[in-house]
Amino acid sequence: MKTNRSQMLYDEAQSFMPGGVNSPVRAFRSIGRTPLFIDRAKGSRIFDADGNEYIDYVCSWGPDIFGHADPDILSAVASACEKGLTFGACHEGEIALAKRIKKHFPSMELLRLVSSGTEAAMSAVRAARGFTGRDKIVKFEGCYHGHSDGLLVKAGSGLLTAAVPDSAGVPRGYTENTLLARYNDTESVRALFERFGSGIAAVIVEPCSANMGVVPPAEGFLEYLREITSAYGSLLIFDEVITGFRLSIGGAQRKYGVVPDLTVLGKIVGGGMPLAAYGGRQRIMECVAPLGSVYQAGTLSGNPVAVAAGNAQLKKIEQTSDLYDKLERRGARLEKAFINAGFNVNREGSLLTVFFTDKRVTDYASAVTSDTSEYAAFCGYLLDSGIYTAPSQFEAMFLSYSHSDEDIERTCSAIEKYPARIPR
Ligand SMILES: *Cc1c(COP(=O)(O)O)cnc(C)c1O
Numbered sequence: 001m002k003t004n005r006s007q008m009l010y011d012e013a014q015s016f017m018p019g020g021v022n023s024p025v026r027a028f029r030s031i032g033r034t035p036l037f038i039d040r041a042k043g044s045r046i047f048d049a050d051g052n053e054y055i056d057y058v059c060s061w062g063p064d065i066f067g068h069a070d071p072d073i074l075s076a077v078a079s080a081c082e083k084g085l086t087f088g089a090c091h092e093g094e095i096a097l098a099k100r101i102k103k104h105f106p107s108m109e110l111l112r113l114v115s116s117g118t119e120a121a122m123s124a125v126r127a128a129r130g131f132t133g134r135d136k137i138v139k140f141e142g143c144y145h146g147h148s149d150g151l152l153v154k155a156g157s158g159l160l161t162a163a164v165p166d167s168a169g170v171p172r173g174y175t176e177n178t179l180l181a182r183y184n185d186t187e188s189v190r191a192l193f194e195r196f197g198s199g200i201a202a203v204i205v206e207p208c209s210a211n212m213g214v215v216p217p218a219e220g221f222l223e224y225l226r227e228i229t230s231a232y233g234s235l236l237i238f239d240e241v242i243t244g245f246r247l248s249i250g251g252a253q254r255k256y257g258v259v260p261d262l263t264v265l266g267k268i269v270g271g272g273m274p275l276a277a278y279g280g281r282q283r284i285m286e287c288v289a290p291l292g293s294v295y296q297a298g299t300l301s302g303n304p305v306a307v308a309a310g311n312a313q314l315k316k317i318e319q320t321s322d323l324y325d326k327l328e329r330r331g332a333r334l335e336k337a338f339i340n341a342g343f344n345v346n347r348e349g350s351l352l353t354v355f356f357t358d359k360r361v362t363d364y365a366s367a368v369t370s371d372t373s374e375y376a377a378f379c380g381y382l383l384d385s386g387i388y389t390a391p392s393q394f395e396a397m398f399l400s401y402s403h404s405d406e407d408i409e410r411t412c413s414a415i416e417k418y419p420a421r422i423p424r
Contacts, residue, residue, distance in 0.1 A: 001050075001052055001383070001384055002050045002051075002052070003033075003034045003036075003048075003050055003052075004050060005037070005048075005049040005050045006034050006035065006036050006037045006048055006049050006050055007034045009037045009049060010034055010035055010037065020035070021035065025390075025391065025392050025395070026391075028391045030372060030375075030376060030391060030392045030393065031375075031376040031379045031380055031391045031392070032376060032380075033380060033383065033391070035391075036048040036049075036052075036054075036388070037049040039051075040069075041056065041068035041069060042067075042068050042069050043067040043068060043069070043402040044056060044067050044068075044400060044402045044403045044404065044407050045068070046058075046068065046388055052386070053386060054383070054386050054387060054388035055386060055387050055388065055403070055407045055410065055411060056068070056388045057387065057388060057389045057390075057397040057398055057399070057411075058388055058389065058390055058398060059398040059399075059400050060267075060272065061242075061267065061395075061398070062241075062242050062246065062267040062268060062396075062398050063267045063268055063270060063271065063272045064272055064398075064400055065245065065246065065268050065313070065317070065323075065400055065401060066313070066316060066320075066400060066401045066402060067400040067401060067402025067403070068402075070313075070316070070402075072312055072315075072316055073271050073272065073309055073312040073313055073316070075312075076308045076309060076311065076312035077271075077273070077305055077308055077309050077312070079308065080093070080304050080305045080307075080308035080309075081305055083304065084304065085303075085304070085305055086299075086300060086303055086304065086305075087304060088299060088300075090302075091302070091304050091307075093302075093304055093307040093308055093311060094113060094302045094307055096307075096311050097113065097307050097310050097311050097314070098111055098113070100311065100314045100315070100318075101265065101269065101277060101279070101314070102279075104245070104249050104250045104251075104254075104314075105240075105244070105250055105251060105253065105254075105263055105265070105279075106250075107253060107259050107260060107261075107263060107280060107281070108263050108277075108279035108280055109279070109280065109281055109282040109285065110279055110280070110282050110285035110286065111277050111278065111279025111280075111285070112277065112278055112279060112285075112288065112296065112301070113275060113276075113277050113301055113302040113307065114275075114276050114277065114278065114296075114298055114301050115274045115275060115276065115298055115300050115301060115303070115306070116146065116266065116274060116276050117145075117146050117239075117241040117264065117266030117267065117276045118145075118146025118147055118148055119146070119148075119276060119298070120146075120241070120264045120265065120266055120276035120277060120278040121145040121146045121148065121151060121204070121237075121239055121241070121264045121278070122146060122148035122150075122151065123278050123288075123296045124204070124237050124262045124263075124264050124278040124280075125137055125150065125151070125201075125202065125204060125237070126294055126296065127262065127278070127280075127284055127285065127287055127288055127294050127296075128201045128202035128235045128237060128261075128262060128284070129201045129202075129294075130287045130288075130292065130293060130294035131201075131235065131283075131284045131287045131294075132201040132202070132233065132234065132235065134198075134199050134200060134201035134234070135177045135199060135201060136177045136178075136179055136196055136199045136200045136201060137150070137177065137178055137179065137200065137201055137202050137203070137204055138179045138180075138181050138189065138192055138200060138202070138203040138204070139151060139153065139178060139179070139180060139181070139203075139204050139205070140180070140181050140182065140183040140205055140206075140209070140364075141180055141181070141182055141183060141212075141363070141364035141365070142183055142209060142211065142212030142215070142363065142364030142367060142394075143183065143204075143205060143206045143209055143211060143212070143239070144206070144211035145204055145206075145239050145241075145264070146241075147167075149165070149170045149171075149174040149175070150174050150175055150177065150178050151178070151204070152165055152166050152167050152170055152175070153165055153166055153175050153178045153180060179192050179196060179200070181203075182363050182364070182365070183205075183209055183212075183215060183221075183362075183363040183364060184215070184217065184218040184221050184362050184363050185363065186220070186221060186224045189203070189224065189225065189228060190228065193228050193231075193232055193234075197232040197234070198232065198233075200229075200232060200234045201234060201235065202229070202234055202235040202236065202237050202261075202262070203225055203228075203229050203234060203235075203236055203237065204237040204239055205222075205225060205236075205237070205238065205239065206238075206239050206240075206242070206243070207222055207238045207239075207240065207243055207251075207252035207253065207256060207258070207260075208242075208243050208247060208252050208348045208351070210242045210243070210351050210353075210395075210396040211242075211394065211395070212363075212364050212367040212368075212394050213346060213353030213355060213361060213367050213370070213393060213394050213395065213396065214346045214347060214348055214351045214352060214353040214396050215346060215361060215362060215363065215367065216346065216348045217256065218362065222256055222258040223258055225258075226258050226259070226260075229261075235260075235261040235262055235280075235284065236260040236261050236262075237260060237261065237262040237263070237264065237280075238251075238252060238253055238260040238262075238263050238264070239264045240252055240253070240263055240264060240265055241264055241265060241266035241267050241276065242267060242351070242396070243255075244263070244265040244266075244267070244268060244269060245265075245268040245269060245314070245317055246268055246327075246349065246350060246351070247348065247349050247351075248324060249317060249318070249324070251263070251265075260280070261280050261281050261284060262278065262279070262280035262281075262284060263278065263279060263280060264276070264277075264278045265277045265278070268313065268317075269310050269313075269314070270306055270309060270310050270313075271306075271309030271310045271311075271312055271313030271314075272309055272313075273303075273305060273306035273309040273310070274300075274303070274306055275303070275306035275307065275309070275310050320401065323401055324349070326401060327349055327350035327399055327400075327401065328349055328350070330350065330399050330403055330408050331347055331349055331350045331351070331352060331399055332347075333408050333412065334347075334352060334397075334399070334408060334411065334412065334415075335347040335352060336412075337411070337412035337415045337416055338352070338354055338415055340416060341415050341416045341418060343415070344356070344357060344358070344359075344360075344361070346361055350398065350399035350400075351396040351397070351398065351399075352396065352397040352399075353393075353395070353396055353397065354375075354378070355367065355369075355370040355375075355393070356370045356371040356372075356374035356375055356378075356393075357369040357370045357371065367394065370393055372393045375393040378418060379391055381414075381418055382414060385414040386410075387410075387411055387414055
């Protein structure tokens with residue numbers, strides 16, 4: 001497979017951007033390959049600058065639930081562009097999008113549109129702190145909520161101690177109110193509440209984690225979070241940036257039947273444009289300016305072009321009656337191929353991750369037992385077979401409606417031919 005042009009562009013890009021990229025995972029460091037420079041994408045396929053074609057299971061990390069360059073979304077965007085790219089003022093499309101979001105996420109009684117998942121998660125935490133008048137938040141090891149200072153804590157110093165930031169440039173003070181618990185471990189949550197309960201503003205969680213690889217919630221885990229937060233007057237925040245409109249039309253909260261106080265949406269809700277949202281119970285969201293004293297604003301918030309893409313995508317989701325069935329069937333087919341070939345795979349609907357460990361992966365500690373060099377070899381093998389998956393172990397494979405039976409069968413046959421080494 002030729003990668004000359006990607007290599008040339010990568011060499012040049014490094015003179016202008018740190019590592020040649022605008023988001024670290026794109027540098028392909030963990031698989032030791034030349035990063036692909038993408039020329040165009042259509043449906044389930046992505047084409048690089050050397051003209052190679054791949055079946056794409058990254059799907060821009062989730063937004064492209066109908067595949068790339070969907071004609072309905074493109075035409076909505078084109079019409080919106082004609083009317084102006086940004087107003088910095090109110091427009092009708094915002095109401096339509098908010099109405100759609102609230103219809104499917106009734107827990108989002110009031111909501112705000114913002115421009116990225118990072119911004120939405122950060123703002124939801126601020127609203128929770130403003131509403132409760134408390135400072136501490138609980139997050140889970142291995143859950144990602146964007147790169148804002150206080151949430152950039154993953155690998156921890158253990159329980160019952162203030163967390164250490166994952167990134168240089170984050171003062172310790174910024175994370176001293178971030179408490180770390182273990183995903184799927186109710187005991188770790190109980191211990192934090194026993195010690196700090198009256199100071200905890202919120203628990204923030206990916207209701208199905210997809211940022212340590214896919215790790216579904218254990219039976220009763222989310223219900224426990226609902227109970228303990230209510231008991232202590234803390235809020236429960238679901239970060240549904242990946243799961244929203246993916247696990248069901250009403251996200252994880254509808255699929256699992258657990259209702260949070262605040263919800264964070266991103267990725268799919270923006271139809272491929274920079275758009276995200278946060279919202280929740282009316283009384284909480286009434287704390288946000290101009291109604292309340294929690295400040296949050298944005299020059300491009302509710303941008304008309306992004307809103308048009310979001311509206312077109314959500315409308316199409318509403319009108320595609322076999323969307324979730326089809327995603328489930330395709331996901332199940334891929335999972336079966338992985339299992340038959342001896343892989344250790346986690347799946348929830350259209351999200352999958354293979355791990356190279358003999359342990360069942362249920363949390364961060366078990367996820368990091370995966371042999372990442374084995375993952376890199378597998379990912380490289382798939383690329384050479386014309387299949388593009390996340391160039392990093394701790395991510396998900398994303399399925400879209402545009403993945404055809406033929407795409408799936410081709411992928412299954414590549415999987416089945418791979419000599420998997422570490423079955424569960
Ligand atoms: C992607 C992601 C974010 C951050 O969204 P950005 O738009 O990249 O800032 C937050 N939370 C979760 C669960 C995500 O997967």
